[in-house]
Amino acid sequence: MANVKAADPSYADSGHEDVYGEDDATKDLPVTPWGRFIANGMDLLRDPRFNKGTAFTEEDRKHHYLEGLLPPIILSQEQQIERIVHNIRSKADPLQRYLDMMDLQDRNERLFFATLIEHVEELMPVVYTPTVGEACEKYGTVFRRSRGLFITIKDKGRVYEVLKNWPEYKVAVIVVTDGERILGLGDLGIQGMGIPVGKLALYTALGGIRPSQCLPITIDVGTDNEKLLNDPFYIGLKQKRVRGQEYDDLLDEFMHAVKRRYGEKVLVQFEDFANSNAFRLLEKYRTTHLTFNDDIQGTASVTLAGLMAALPLNGGSMADHRFLFQGAGEAGTGIADLIALSISKDGQKSVEEARKQIYLVDSKGLVTASRGIESLPEHKQKWAHEHPPVGSLIEAIHALKPTALIGVSAMRGAFDKDVLQAMAKYHPRPIIFALSNPTSKAECTAEEAYKETNGAAVFASGSPFGPVEVNGKPRLTGQGNNAYIFPGIGLGCIISGSVRIHDDFFLVAAEALASQVTDDDRAQGLVYPPFTRIRTISAVIATAVAERSYELGLASRLPKPANLLEYSKRCMYNPDYRKYY
Structure with a gap:
């Protein structure tokens, strides 16, 4: 497991060594092609599931009739990864980098995943947001x-x-x-x-x-x-x-x-x-x-995790804050629902009472009962509070004095100079989350958020931004990416054999993710942990989700493993090359 360990050293202590890379993840679900014979010759080279390219050894080449079909050089998987990354970096066009990675996945599946795991912070924006937006277009x-x-x-x-x-x-x-x-x-x-x-x-x-x-x-x-x-x-x-x-x-x-x-x-x-x-x-x-909507529930969970991780910087507990959203679609209302659940548990109050600390602004202004509850779409109705009409985001900030501003509107520039300065006026460390994707749709940039709040903002975004110098020191930007959450949710459901997904799964996933943010991370401006630790983070989230699944009686994989964290790590796919004989 050299590649996995290089990407995440904690795996060295997991006690897990499986040269086949097919672990306990779903031992009742055998890998389909492995039940078949291994192809030889050109058929083997053309099968991305088994192709190792120049990593085939001399013995491999003799056994599988590959002699003469490959150049004589024999490279390790680590050397192949180095070459792939070198070639990716040589391409200036993000879409070309994306296509190169997709081509790699089509010809050598294990090398694709090994490369992505080892260079996850660099390559995730290549294979997913923001580049995947252009790829879809x-x-x-x-x-x-x-x-x-x-x-x-x-x-x-x-x-x-x-x-x-x-x-x-x-x-x-x-x-x-x-x-x-x-x-x-x-x-x-x-x-x-x-x-x-x-x-x-x-x-x-x-x-x-x-x-x-x-x-x-x-x-x-x-x-x-x-x-x-x-x-x-x-x-x-x-x-x-x-x-x-x-x-x-x-x-x-x-x-x-x-x-x-x-x-x-x-x-x-x-x-x-x-x-x-x-x-x-x-x-x-x-x-x-067994279903969920990542735009509604996954986004909610990762946003709540960022808010929880920001509390040591911002002060108080979830129940002490007031939240204002720019955007009232599926992402906004999904986040609001989970925040309300968290506030209700944290403040020991009903969810209905907790909702009174959360306000939404849509294209017509603040969502209020005065607009006529029955005229609102169903997903907005429970957020229509009793409040005088407010026509704009800046007016809502002055009226409500929120401690946290969350953007899910896909409106570039929605958090302009006046909005950001108003947030800083009402709180010494305002939370500013500009979560819309891709980068061209972000409500503001990291640089704008820090500049207009004199470096006071606790900032996170949906798309990646580079470091920003604040008061002579570089400050990193946390990315509220759903990729922190949904892989761990999926793994947790699989290892527990869950038959349904409960709202609590997203709450415990957020708590688990927030727990992985260290004081050193926060000192650098991060309210999310570095993606270099993502496989450990996913295992921690999977453990929390599986634990709650067992508690709620939704788990079907029995008996429950004695150590869910170690079991979740053993369950994770290992992209290292297999031996075929």
């Missing part, structure tokens, strides 16, 4: 090889048969999108497939879920994006989006087909659905399937 043009499963409205009535075409029958995690609200970019139709592919790469690299058990799915019901409909290179259905009952029937058939094909314990993560569908689909299926 240009998906039809750069499309090379299909990764994942495409289910269209034309497959209605035979979704189960389409699922059966996927070669792996032991799937543990599915990430599914319909492409209607990709990041802050809007309706990208089938080109949203880049998101499930990227998310599942992180499930494996950061959470240790075997790649053979990950299935990316895009449901194509058309697109309302006229630019794509007129694009000769668009690879999806060229029709307007199907909505209403026909859409609901397709989703219902899909969810039932998934459970029929892969069982009760397959995790289905909804990703980048529009607000009009995201909330109701989550409510509809959360009691019948």
Whole structure:
């Protein structure tokens, strides 16, 4: 496990050595291709699951008829990683770096994950946000090889048969999108497939879920994006989006087909659905399937973790703060729900009382009862407090004097000079979280937040920002990336055999993540731990989630392991090369 240990030294003490890299993660779910014979010759080199490229030894080459098919040099996996990273760094264009990494995944799966794990802080922005946004926008043009499963409205009535075409029958995690609200970019139709592919790469690299058990799915019901409909290179259905009952029937058939094909314990993560569908689909299926919406619940958990980690800098407990949101969509209301749950437990008050410390601003101003509760979308109604009308964010700050400002509006510049200075006026260390993705949609930059608050802001963002000099010292920026949360949630569900996801999972995940932030991290300006520790962090989160699953009676993997933390580490996929004989 040289690569994993290099990326995270704590693994050296886990007592785990498995040269095959197939561990206890899902020992009742065998790796599908390993049950087959190992290919030889060119077939072996063309199979990304088993190809080791120039790392095949002389003995390998004799046994598997590879002599003459490779150059004579023999490199270790570590040397291959060094070469890959050198080539990636030589490319100035982020999209080209993304394509190079995808090409690597297509030809050598283990080397792809070993490289991503060892250089996670450098390469995660390449394989996911912010670069994946551009990749999705240009998906039809750069499309090379299909990764994942495409289910269209034309497959209605035979979704189960389409699922059966996927070669792996032991799937543990599915990430599914319909492409209607990709990041802050809007309706990208089938080109949203880049998101499930990227998310599942992180499930494996950061959470240790075997790649053979990950299935990316895009449901194509058309697109309302006229630019794509007129694009000769668009690879999806060229029709307007199907909505209403026909859409609901397709989703219902899909969810039932998934459970029929892969069982009760397959995790289905909804990703980048529009607000009009995201909330109701989550409510509809959360009691019948193992499912969650990462935009609503994952974002909430990682944001709450950042707020908890900021408390030693900001003062008080969660119950002592007042929160104001710019944005009242699925991310904003999801975060608000989890904050209210945390406040209620911390302050020993009802969730209804806790909500009174949380206010939301949308495109029409502060969400208040005076606007007419029944005229508001359902997900906003419980946040419509009794308060005089307020028309803008800056007016809301002056009226409410919040201690924390959270941006989930995808409105670049929403936190302007006046907003930031007003926050600093009412609190000596205001919390400013500009969480919108990609970078072009962030409410403000790290530099703007620190400059306009004279360095007082406790800042985090959704996209990565470089260090900023504050009072002559460099200050790092914490990135509130969902990748801190969802891999650990997934691993926790798998190791416990959870059959449902409870809201408490996201609360304990946030607490576990916040616990990994050290005083040294905070001194550098971070309210999230460095991603170099992400596999340990994921194991800690998985342990907390699994523990709560057992406590709530949702776990089916019995008996419960004596040491859940050590068990979660043993369960994580190891990308080191296997020996085939």
